[in-house]
Amino acid sequence: MSDKLWIFDTTLRDGEQVPGCQLNTQEKIIVAKALEDLGVDIIEAGFPISSPGDFNSVVEISKAVSNPIICALSRAVEKDIEVAAQALKFAKKGRIHTGIGVSPYHIQFKLRSTPEEIIRRGVAAVKFAKQFVEDVEFYAEDAGRSEPDFLCKIIEEVIKAGATVVNIPDTTGYCLPEQYGGIIADLKNRVPNIDKAIIATHCHNDLGMATANTVSGVQHGARQVEVTINGIGERAGNTSMEEVVMAIKCHKSIPVHTSIDTPKIYKTSRLVSKLMNMPVQPNKAIVGRNAFAHSSGIHQDGVLKHRENYEIIDPKEVGVEESSIVLTARSGRAALKHHLDALGVELEGEELRKVYEEFLLLADSKRDIGRKDLLELVGKYLDESNFIELEKVTYSSNGEISATVQLKIGNESFEATQSGVGPVDAVLKAIETLVQPQVDLEEFLIQAMTHGSNDVAKVHMRVIKSDKPYYGFASHEDIVLASAFAFVDALNKIPVKEYATA
Ligand SMILES: CC(=O)SCCNC(=O)CCNC(=O)[C@H](O)C(C)(C)COP(=O)(O)OP(=O)(O)OC[C@H]1O[C@@H](n2cnc3c(N)ncnc32)[C@H](O)[C@@H]1OP(=O)(O)O
Numbered sequence: 001m002s003d004k005l006w007i008f009d010t011t012l013r014d015g016e017q018v019p020g021c022q023l024n025t026q027e028k029i030i031v032a033k034a035l036e037d038l039g040v041d042i043i044e045a046g047f048p049i050s051s052p053g054d055f056n057s058v059v060e061i062s063k064a065v066s067n068p069i070i071c072a073l074s075r076a077v078e079k080d081i082e083v084a085a086q087a088l089k090f091a092k093k094g095r096i097h098t099g100i101g102v103s104p105y106h107i108q109f110k111l112r113s114t115p116e117e118i119i120r121r122g123v124a125a126v127k128f129a130k131q132f133v134e135d136v137e138f139y140a141e142d143a144g145r146s147e148p149d150f151l152c153k154i155i156e157e158v159i160k161a162g163a164t165v166v167n168i169p170d171t172t173g174y175c176l177p178e179q180y181g182g183i184i185a186d187l188k189n190r191v192p193n194i195d196k197a198i199i200a201t202h203c204h205n206d207l208g209m210a211t212a213n214t215v216s217g218v219q220h221g222a223r224q225v226e227v228t229i230n231g232i233g234e235r236a237g238n239t240s241m242e243e244v245v246m247a248i249k250c251h252k253s254i255p256v257h258t259s260i261d262t263p264k265i266y267k268t269s270r271l272v273s274k275l276m277n278m279p280v281q282p283n284k285a286i287v288g289r290n291a292f293a294h295s296s297g298i299h300q301d302g303v304l305k306h307r308e309n310y311e312i313i314d315p316k317e318v319g320v321e322e323s324s325i326v327l328t329a330r331s332g333r334a335a336l337k338h339h340l341d342a343l344g345v346e347l348e349g350e351e352l353r354k355v356y357e358e359f360l361l362l363a364d365s366k367r368d369i370g371r372k373d374l375l376e377l378v379g380k381y382l383d384e385s386n387f388i389e390l391e392k393v394t395y396s397s398n399g400e401i402s403a404t405v406q407l408k409i410g411n412e413s414f415e416a417t418q419s420g421v422g423p424v425d426a427v428l429k430a431i432e433t434l435v436q437p438q439v440d441l442e443e444f445l446i447q448a449m450t451h452g453s454n455d456v457a458k459v460h461m462r463v464i465k466s467d468k469p470y471y472g473f474a475s476h477e478d479i480v481l482a483s484a485f486a487f488v489d490a491l492n493k494i495p496v497k498e499y500a501t502a
């Protein structure tokens with residue numbers, strides 16, 4: 001029988017510390033409900049003393065969510081703890097998370113104190129918190145850089161004072177996996193009452209080690225992991241929940257299980273990214289848009305023959321519909337044939353070889369080959385009536401914001417005018433009215449390449465048609481045009497048959 005690994009989600013506390021990611025109470029409730037649905041055990045809902053808004057969010061999340069434990073953060077300061085307890089008054093299961101810095105840096109330079117005084121304050125904080133709730137977690141801030149004997153001592157004392165969970169943060173993301181695992185093993189071996197509390201990990205990503213350190217902590221005896229969706233958090237971030245959960249699911253040798261409903265991971269990741277205005281890097285493990293995208297011929301051929309040749313996770317296990325085969329100059333015939341088949345063009349032998357040669361010439365000059373390019377390559381085999389070309393875009397924001405778009409679809413030109421909340425919205429709506437079938441715009445990312453006002457905007461879009469994702473990319477100095485081109489690019493990748501059945 002494997003042990004339960006408690007998933008403590010701190011997206012709404014540590015994650016929300018990211019500049020620009022602050023959420024209002026309503027948005028936090030949406031995220032909290034999604035986390036509950038995902039199956040997290042503990043939601044760290046905020047730091048109630050920090051502001052009236054954060055206090056209110058902890059109160060409202062406590063009312064809105066019933067299964068997970070709701071946790072409120074505090075310093076080892078009575079007023080903080082009192083306010084945290086007040087914020088938790090509606091929580092069905094409430095936890096106070098209190099603690100203090102334990103490394104020589106923090107003791108000497110931040111708290112300007114002594115080791116003896118730090119133990120006294122830590123113990124007093126836990127005892128004070130115990131007056132309000134049974135479930136008290138103690139964090140030994142900067143434990144990753146602490147003196148081992150001192151860490152063992154303070155952990156022993158706070159457990160005696162009633163701490164139910166002892167959190168061993170690598171606050172500065174300093175440790176290497178063996179080192180961090182060693183700290184947990186040391187506590188397990190040397191603290192006499194350690195089995196009276198659950199050991200928690202809380203690892204930051206300053207050296208890119210957060211997930212590795214967390215997993216190492218679990219391998220050495222930790223049974224709670226503090227994580228965030230998409231790994232967001234202070235500085236370089238916190239440990240990514242999806243990475244830890246999937247690492248544990250993939251490696252049965254780690255004797256723990258979680259209650260995370262993994263097919264809900266992807267949609268939770270998108271929700272957090274959208275509400276927090278925090279794009280997920282394309283190569284992010286598990287939830288990045290390239291996490292299940294294959295772009296080189298040898299890999300594509302391997303995946304098409306047998307998915308597991310190049311994938312350790314079935315994308316459906318994390319809620320991604322399917323892997324994608326992206327055509328590039330590094331693709332081979334297997335990938336090209338796969339895409340042609342989807343377009344209804346069945347080529348073999350010599351015909352395929354000829355088209356492949358032309359494809360390579362084109363792919364050398366273009367980064368990404370779309371449906372329109374393929375149709376052009378094999379034009380003689382197909383009804384081309386669904387080519388979409390953006391011929392003209394005009395937009396104005398005099399009073400009402402509106403845009404007019406002219407599209408060439410097949411051999412005919414069509415025009416539509418739409419209004420919107422901004423010119424990008426108006427242009428996309430105008431394109432949508434001209435093109436069938438309708439699609440869901442699921443992700444829309446605009447990035448500036450440098451920093452000037454004359455910068456090139458790079459737009460990435462993900463649209464969904466019949467539960468399948470299609471990607472569009474474009475760049476242009478005009479953000480509206482970049483968006484329009486990216487949308488048309490995505491639409492041109494949707495297979496002909498989807499248009500035909502619209
Ligand atoms: C590791 C983590 O704590 S992660 C959480 C980080 N999150 C936040 O900091 C967000 C919430 N913070 C805040 O809103 C504010 O910093 C407050 C309300 C907590 C405190 O605000 P202020 O009273 O203005 O203090 P300020 O932020 O300038 O300095 C922090 C003080 O807390 C002390 N402190 C820091 N951590 C702790 C702790 N765990 N226990 C006790 N005191 C602590 C510092 O030594 C400093 O005290 P000093 O002014 O006597 O030197």
Ligand SMILES: CC(C)C(=O)C(=O)O
Pocket residue numbers: 014073139140141142167169170171172202204
């Ligand atoms: C409050 C603690 C758990 C923290 O965020 C850290 O040490 O990084």
